Structure formats: structure tokens, C-alpha cells
Amino acid sequence: MSLRGTPDWVSYLVRAGLHAPSADNSQPWQFVWDGRTLELFMHDERGKRGLGADHPANLMALGAVIENLSQAARALGMPAETLQMGDASGSGCMARAVWEHPQSPPGALPAGVQQRHTNRGPFETTALDRRLLAELAVMRQGPLRVAVVSEAQARERWSGLVREASELRFQNEEIHRWLGDSLRFTPEEVARGDGLDVASLLLPPGGESLLRLSLDWRRMVLLNRFGGCKLFALLEAAMLKKCAALVTVIGPASGTGVEVAAGRLLQRVWIALNEMGIAVHPYFVLPDQLHRLRTGRVAPEFVHKVRRIEAAVGELLGSRDETVFMLLRVGVPRVAAPVRSRRLPLERSFSVLVSP
Template sequence: MTATADFIVRLAETGAMAPTADNGQACYIDWDGRTLGLAYAQRHAASNVFGPDSHGTLLGIGAVAENISAALAANGLDAPWQWAEAGGQPYGTLALPSLPGQFAAPAGPAARHTNRFPYRKAALPPALLEKLAAGSQGGNRVTVLSDAASIKRLVRQVRTSAEARFCNPALHRWLFDCLRRTPEEVARGDGLDMRTLGLPPGGAALLRFIADWERMAALNRFGMYKLMALAEVGQISAAPALVCITGGGARRDVLEAGRLLVRVWSEINLAGVAVQPFYVVSDQLNRLHEGILPPGFEQKIGAVEAEVGQLLALAPGQQLHMILRVGYPTVEPVRSRRLPLDQVLRHKAFSKDLASSS
């Protein structure tokens, strides 16, 4: 493999470390010899609830772009992304007419990870929280909630949103299609390794029991969705701080929000602080506007939107992109895997090298 090919491979590996919705990795990284591009990858088509222009997909694409930009900066390169108009593919491209002979890996992408286990109750350093709160990207910004009253208000919105999610058959199927239980399934390199979920005793057995939607729907008539939502907020309720990414809802805004998200997340992890993302509120608010909530939840999620807007001081047209639960870890978690690079990086000139080395 040539020095240029090796650099692009390392660059793509760094980009692919970015977080994506339920580790679905709906992104191709394309290289034509001079230009790098990011395009939509349709994976798990039968159950996937995140299309090419969905909010969740755009956040993930932005995160991949930011990891690539961080890697270029670590190698002394400053190549600006050129973003396509709404609906265009690839999402964005950057020109790389010349590359260094050696690749220097940035620290942030490799350090970033998800920790769904309990955190210590110790407060985080005010200097770190102030630094995070100063973060921005495009029209997006960071809001840090560290007082008990504000955290409690936001957690109530997480709980209501989780109730709606557990009543949605499409989201139910997507979740269980993403779970990876056996070593063979985990080795595929995508989805949610059960070992990363931080489940309580009996949690895995419960998930197996409710995996069938017809059974879950029957149990929901007796309030199962409320119990599941209550369990969902158990950890976030005890968080010493919540970090929220907010901003505009246009395609470019969401891409830039993904860039800000992964940069802040990496910075938190580099400081020795754990992170768990909570996307359920943003997801249900998007579904409210798309008219695809489960029946009976429109008014409840409308109230969530009003409360979130007030709590986070959102201007008209702005939205919540992501909530991060942060705190000092008590457990070092299993890291999520990634797909083999030959399923992500597309370049005919060295695709065989990628396949043979993966």
C-alpha cells in the first residue's frame, strides 16, 4: 500500500470512530484520489428508522466529518468541508491534493466512548463545565445543567419521551435488530453489544422476553412502557451534570451539531469523565413534527417541547440535538466495535488491500 493510501486508510479509520445512531454506521467514506466524500450507507434496510436526511443520520455524518477534520489538523492540514444542498449526496466533500508521508493520530477520536454504567456522585470541576459551556459550532451551542432542579426538569422530559418510544413498534424492531448478543454477532462490528448496556441483574432476560412486539404491545396495556421508561431514567437522574447540544434544525445546522457533539464528547472523555448519550427526547420531538408519534402522545410530546424550549432558552427554530449524561466512571466499559473498513471506505485502487487486511 502506498503512503497516500495508508494515510487515507488511517484517516478513514479515525472518521469511522465517530458515534452513530445505535452504532448503525450509516456512512460511506469515498476517496477518488484527490477528494474525500461522505455518503449515506443504507444498512439494515428492513428495520432502519433513520433515513439519509433524518436528524439522527445527519448528526452521525457530522460526527464523522469532525473526526476527519481533527485528524487533518493533527497532521498540519486545514481542508474545509464543502456541504451539499438539502437532499444532495455526498453530504460533503473536502479536497486533499497533497498528503504528508506519515499519519499522526489525534487523541480525541480514539478516547471517545460510551459508558452506560453508574457514575460517581462527585461534582465535576467548575472549570471543565465552564469550558464545555463555551463550546459552539455554526449556530449550535452547549448548555450545561448542573443544578438539581434543572436536571430534574429535563429528566422528566426524558421519561415522557421514553414512554412514547416504548409504544412505537418501528423503534422497538429497530432496537432489537441492533442488539448483538453472541460473540459471532458482536464480531460483525456494528450495533449494540449487550455488554455495553449496563443492564441490571435480569435485564438481559427481560429484553429477550419483550423482544417480540406483539408481546410488548400486550404488556403495554398494563403499563409496561411506563416501567421501561422509569428504568431508562434511573442513571440520568443521578447524574452530576447534563450537557445539551442545541441549535437550528436545517440540514447544515444538524451536520454542524454532529461536529460539535463529537468534539465536546471527546473533550469530556479526555478529561477522564464518562459520557452516555440520550437521544430519546430529540427523536420524539422530531417524530412529533413528522406526525409519526404513537397514538395518544402528541399532546404529551408537545408539552415536552415547550418545557425543553423554556429550560434551554431555545429561540424559535432551534431544537435540542442531544443530551449527554456525564460524571466520573465507576466501571471501564466495553468499547463498541466498528465495521471492517472495507465496508466503509470505498476506493477501487486499494479496496483489495483493505479486504485482505480487515
């Protein structure tokens, strides 16, 4: 990967950043190098005009990029003050790095950053190692924390709430179209480097045809009349019961920078799990519905349902002031090396400003 004559440390940081996860692999980030400073922004089209600059999914993806930048900077031996955090609202520069006196040329990217990935296949139900549980339990990022749900009854309750949220998702035209636009079926579509390669969904036999069939919104509406949304939601949530544990990223429902902090913590947790051979499958459908409720974007006929979900989440967390930013299904994978999603060509995420 050539970064058009940029210093090695810039190329190293950008390559680390691009390994970050994002909702439906939308890659809502943009790096800019002006000859002295490397800056990170929310991408105008893929971020701001996509889900929106203030959407938690985008802010968490940028938080994950920042975590990768920070791990890469540490691996390079960059002094702490060379990487600075910026605006956490998604509208301005979100992080910047200036390194006047780089030392040794960089080697390989940190293994954890490079190897972290999504695994949507089946997992073993073997309990997680105690040391890993202890490591996760103390992970923090500002006011954000991690909780591991291992106990069967609690997992059952979370998966019930995911099912309810998912049922609403399949009745929402905007979310349905967004998913449809993200799916990549043919090799040509996959080669574009964004979105979700359907092979990475690890669907059961017949799953891909059913998915294709449901993508037309009018057809989905028809399917819903016969309980389509209930069936799809049931299938999605059923996976949550078959795993070692659920890992949740939890924090204040509002506050400056909470989403970016959640993204950083998510990324650290994900890397730690993958490094121990534990697979991770994120479920964002529940946090998404809660966010929609907070921002008045739930259709009036469904508001009471999402309020019920919100109250149940409050009960599970033991606090009405906190919310769940992400749910992860985790466990020893049965498919150890699933198809991984690609990334856009570098020039779509990195630009060099040439001074006049």
C-alpha cells in the same frame, strides 16, 4: 487495517472517521476514494434506507465523522482548504478531501478521537471541574451551543421529560423493532461489527433476560397493558438523576445544516469530556420524539403528549425557536473501561473507485 494501496493520509482520515459514534452503532457512512479525492457520503442502506437521509441521528453521526476528519486533518498538518464541507442534507457528498502534496507520514490518530466512547454504567455525582464547565460553556458550532445542567431541580425536570418520551418510545412498534434489530447477544452476532453488544449496555442482573423477553412486539404490547412502558421509562430516566450533570446540545429547530453542526459539536464536547476522564452516556429518546412531532410521525393518540413535552423543552430552553439535539449524562465513571462497540469491516464503509 489495510486500505488497498491508498495514500497514508487517506487511510489516516478514514480510520479517524470510523471512530465516530452513531445511533445504535448503525454506522450510516460511506467513504469513497477515486485516486485523487476522498469523499464522504450517507450510506445508501445503513443511512438512507435505515432511519433516512434527513434523520437527525444520521446527520449528527455524519457530523461527528466530519469533526473527526477535521481533527485528523489538523493533526496531519493538512492545509485548511484541503478538507471541504459539502452537502449537509445527507443526499450528496457531505465532505471531501484532496491533498496533492502530503508531507510527513502520519503517526497515531489523535488520542481524543480514538478514545472517545459511550459509557452506560453508573457515575459518581461529584460536581464537574469548574474549568471544564467553563470550557463547555463557550463551545459553539455555527448556531449550535452547549448548556450544562448541574442544578438538581433542572435535572429533575429534564429527566421527567426523558421519562415521558421514553414511555412513548416503548409504545412505538417501529422504534422497538429497530432496537431489537440492533442488539447483538452472541459472540457471533457481536463479531459482525455493527449494532449494540448487549455487554456494552451494562445492564443490572436480570436486565438481559428482561430485555430479551420484551423484544417480541406482541409481548411488549402485553407488558404495556401492565405498565411495562412506564417501568422501562422510569428505569431509563432514573439514571439521569445519578450523575454529575446533564450536557445538552442546543440549536435552531430548523435550518440548513443544523443537524450536521450539532453532530460536530456533540463530538467535540464528547471528546473534551472523555479527555478529562468524564464518562458520557447519550440520551436521544427526547430529541427523537420532538423530531417525529415536527415531521408528522407521532401516532395521533400521542401527539398531544409530545406537544406537551415540546412546550416544556421550550420553557427549559427559554425559547420556542430552539430545540435540543442531544442530552448527555456525564460524570466520573464507576466502570472506567466499559465494553466498547465494534466497527464493521472496512470494506463495508470504504470503497475505491477504479477509473476505466
